[in-house]
Structures are given as structure tokens and as C-alpha cells.
Amino acid sequence: xxxxxxxxxxxxxxxxxxxxxxxxxxxxxxxxxxxxxxxxxxxxxxxxxxxxxxxxxxxxxxxxxxxxxxxxxxxxxxxxxxxxxxxxxxxxxxxxxxxxxxxxxxxxxxxxxxxxxxxxxxxxxxxxxxxxxxxxxxxxxxxxxxxxxxxxxxxxxxxxxxxxxx
Numbered sequence: 001x002x003x004x005x006x007x008x009x010x011x012x013x014x015x016x017x018x019x020x021x022x023x024x025x026x027x028x029x030x031x032x033x034x035x036x037x038x039x040x041x042x043x044x045x046x047x048x049x050x051x052x053x054x055x056x057x058x059x060x061x062x063x064x065x066x067x068x069x070x071x072x073x074x075x076x077x078x079x080x081x082x083x084x085x086x087x088x089x090x091x092x093x094x095x096x097x098x099x100x101x102x103x104x105x106x107x108x109x110x111x112x113x114x115x116x117x118x119x120x121x122x123x124x125x126x127x128x129x130x131x132x133x134x135x136x137x138x139x140x141x142x143x144x145x146x147x148x149x150x151x152x153x154x155x156x157x158x159x160x161x162x163x164x165x166x
Contacts, residue, residue: 016086020077025092038087040152042165046109053100060135100138119153130161
């Protein structure tokens with residue numbers, strides 16, 4: 001786990017602090033990256049995570065060990081959930097292009113997603129419901145700079161499946 005001081009690396013004037021080991025990639029002139037502004041957290045516990053996948057249905061949400069073994073794109077950034085303030089996370093991408101981005105909130109801080117307690121979200125902010133998300137919900141197009149997306153966290157809300165906390 002990253003120390004909080006290492007995770008809080010860069011902040012643009014007048015904006016939220018950029019979190020994560022890739023924070024410097026979201027500063028001007030550093031190449032291609034995604035800044036994910038996170039809203040709607042149920043609470044300020046545990047760990048936040050961004051995962052970057054190839055933008056195709058076959059590889060989306062595939063086990064990271066399989067993607068790496070097959071020589072395919074996979075990247076992960078984790079940070080402790082900050083106790084207060086706006087949340088902006090950064091993840092670098094290898095080059096301009098189309099990617100699939102997953103956000104998760106592990107409320108107990110374990111590295112295993114629990115549908116019963118943890119949250120998730122994608123750039124489209126469509127309600128997830130009960131079915132496995134499709135890659136189209138997670139697509140982010142990145143140019144030569146920083147693509148900025150806002151992701152609203154969703155949590156299990158009874159028989160209707162995942163929905164927004166507020």
C-alpha cells in the first residue's frame with residue numbers, strides 16, 4: 001500500500017489534489033493520462049482503485065494475471081480513501097487511444113471486490129443494475145493530453161442491483 005504522502009503528489013492551482021502513483025502523469029505536458037474525478041462515495045473508508053483495460057469486450061474485466069501473461073494492456077492505481085475533500089485520481093495510458101476504465105471503492109481495504117459492500121463506477125455513469133457491465137460503459141477516449149472524466153460511485157441497493165448512494 002502506498003503511504004498517503006506518496007499518493008498525494010500533485011495539485012493544479014484551484015483544483016482537487018491528484019491522487020495515486022501516476023499523479024504526475026496528469027500534470028500539463030506529461031503525455032497521455034486519465035484524470036478520474038470521483039463523486040458519490042458511500043463513506044470515507046478503505047481503498048480506491050482505478051484499473052485500465054483494453055477497450056474490447058473479450059478483455060474487459062479479465063483477470064489481470066491473464067492479461068499480463070498474454071502481453072495485453074493492464075494498469076492499476078490504488079490509494080487509501082482520503083478522509084475528506086474532493087477526489088481526483090490519475091492513471092497514465094501508454095499512448096493516445098481508446099481504453100476501458102473501472103473504478104472501485106473497497107470499503108474494507110481488502111483486494112477482493114465484494115458485491116455486498118463495495119462500490120464501482122464507470123465514466124458513462126449509467127446505472128449498473130444487476131448485470132455484468134459492458135465495455136461500452138467504461139470507454140474513455142484519450143488524446144495527447146489528459147482526458148478528464150467524472151465517475152459517480154454505485155453500491156448494491158437491494159434487488160434492483162447497483163445504483164447511486166445518494
